Amino acid sequence: MMMSPVLLLLLLGLLCFICLRRKRRPGEAPLVSGWIPFLGRALDFGRDAQAFLQEQRRRHGDVFTVHLAGKYLTFILDPLLYPSVVRQGRQLDFHQFADTVAPPTFGYPPVRKGFPGLSEQIIRSFQLMQGEHLGVLTESMMGNLMLVLRQDHLCAGGGGWTSGSIFDFCNSVMFEATFLTIFGGPERGRRHEGMEDMREDFQRFDRMFPLLIAQVPIGLLGRTRAVRSKLIDRFLPDRMSSWTGTSQLIKTRSKLLEQHASLRDTDKGAHHFAILWASVGNTVPACFWVLYFLLRDPEALQAVRQEVLEVLRQSGGEFSPEKDLALSREQLDSMVLLESSISEGLRLSSASTNIRVSQEDFSLRLNAERSVSVRKGDVIALYPQSMHMDPDIYQDPQSFRYDRFVQDGRVKTDFYKSGQKLKFFLMPFGSGTSMCPGRYFAVNEIKQFLSLVLLYLDLDLQPGQNRVSLDYGRAGLGILLPNADVRFHYRLRAASQSPAE
DSSP: OOOOHHHHHHHHHHHHHHHHSOOOOTTBOOEEOOSSTTTBTHHHHHHOHHHHHHHHHHHHOSEEEEEETTEEEEEEOOGGGHHHHHTOOSSEESHHHHHHHHHHHHTOOOTTTTSTTHHHHHHHHGGGGSTHHHHHHHHHHHHHHHHHHIIIIITGGGGSOEEEEHHHHHHHHHHHHHHHHHHOBOSSSSSOTTHHHHHHHHHHHHHHHHHHHTTOOGGGSTTHHHHHHHHHHTTOHHHHTTOBSOOHHHHHHHHHHHTOTTSOHHHHHHHHHHHHHHHHTTHHHHHHHHHHHHHHOHHHHHHHHHHHHHHHHHTTOOOOTTSOOOOOHHHHHTOHHHHHHHHHHHHHHBOBOEEEEESSSEEEEEETTEEEEEOTTOEEEEOTHHHHTOTTTSSSTTSOOTTTTEETTEEOOOOEETTEEOSOSOOTTOOGGGSOTTHHHHHHHHHHHHHHHHHHEEEEEOSSOOOOOEEGGGTBSSBOEESSOOEEEEEEOOTTOOTTO
16 A cells, blocks of 8 residues: 555654754753654743743753754753853853844844944943933833823722722833833823824734744734734834934934934834833833732732832922822832832742853853853753742742842842852843843832832722732743733822821
8 A cells, every 4th residue: 555645754754853853962961852843842841931941950950951942942040050151251142042033023134134333333222221321211201100190090080999900000001101201202292192002012912922032933923913013113213203202212223223224114113113022021010910919918018118108208208199209219229128029029920031042062161060062053041930939049939028138128139059149049131241231220110110009099909819820921031921910999099098008
């Protein structure tokens, strides 16, 4: 009986896969493969990355290589080994990975090809989110948060309770306030029209973001290309030229992009759209998690609210629900309990992967006694969530403890594993050259949002809801989304209320 052509091709493909399947070489880390061509163990990783990696850790130790979606990632899970990877700059490169995945994800041409010097100029532009520029951004963000909160929420309900969902609430406030701070407002009026539609389109794109980063062609993702094009159109130069109050970051980047005549207007718009995603893609879920954890812990809620009020009083200010509030950068820096609550929320919800791509075959020295052989093109991956959930570092790591990062009234930075002090103990923003350049602004705007919400609003979770958990669909990409939204209600606080009321 003759074999059908289709079956013959399948058998030949399987035979090629078996023959070409990667084999572990001497000196290399244990290899975790899969029987599914190309995907490897991607499905297992996607279901629950933390559980999958901990299982491999039990089997193979702290260093092992996993075949994921056509790539080989060598995971290093011992945080005591992290410094060796972070300081290895010559043979391990972050920008190669970013330059490969970001352009097709956001829809602009590769920057390092055909645009000499542009990549380095863009990287330097991020300094405009730090130092003295951070103070300007912080002041602008405070005004925009007050604007959105005052008009949309502080006057709602006529003094009674208003019902809502925490993620939707955080998203509606933070998305627009951040947009106004980074990109500016319309030529007339203070708020852009169509912001709700834009936010919904952004969420549609964001749901496909993990697949785009995994380099799934956008043409296979339904209406994602059309949604992305609609978002990019919001940032075309002719439209942005009439906006007022635009941040120095965007002004500078716009000038850099204008210097290259071969860049189309849609390419420039795509670059700005990428900044929008970087600005809100992780801060919105971070705000959700910290606010959710605080509402579940009355002691934490009272302590943090009391701290914000005390900072106000120490500077001679008093809170009044009828008056807009301005918190300075120095005041925000002094709120150690609030900062600890944010750090704890980030510890519990972040699942970023620190990526480095090997530029050649070489032996990576991990410590004085240990090294591992790495092939050119392989990825070295640090997965800090394994450290964040380590009971040897954090007692009862699954629990939210608002004061975990406070010691003697100051920010705590001493954490240990196996009796050794850790250089890296909390890594929601990456490390080394891959560390998020907007991390200071991100923490400040989360502080601002939470300070204003706790001061101006009484909030309470609606009863009868199950606890939400992490959705691992974005594992490796930053702050995880909740697997469901949470219902709550809120009302304007009275000026005479004490923190405990």
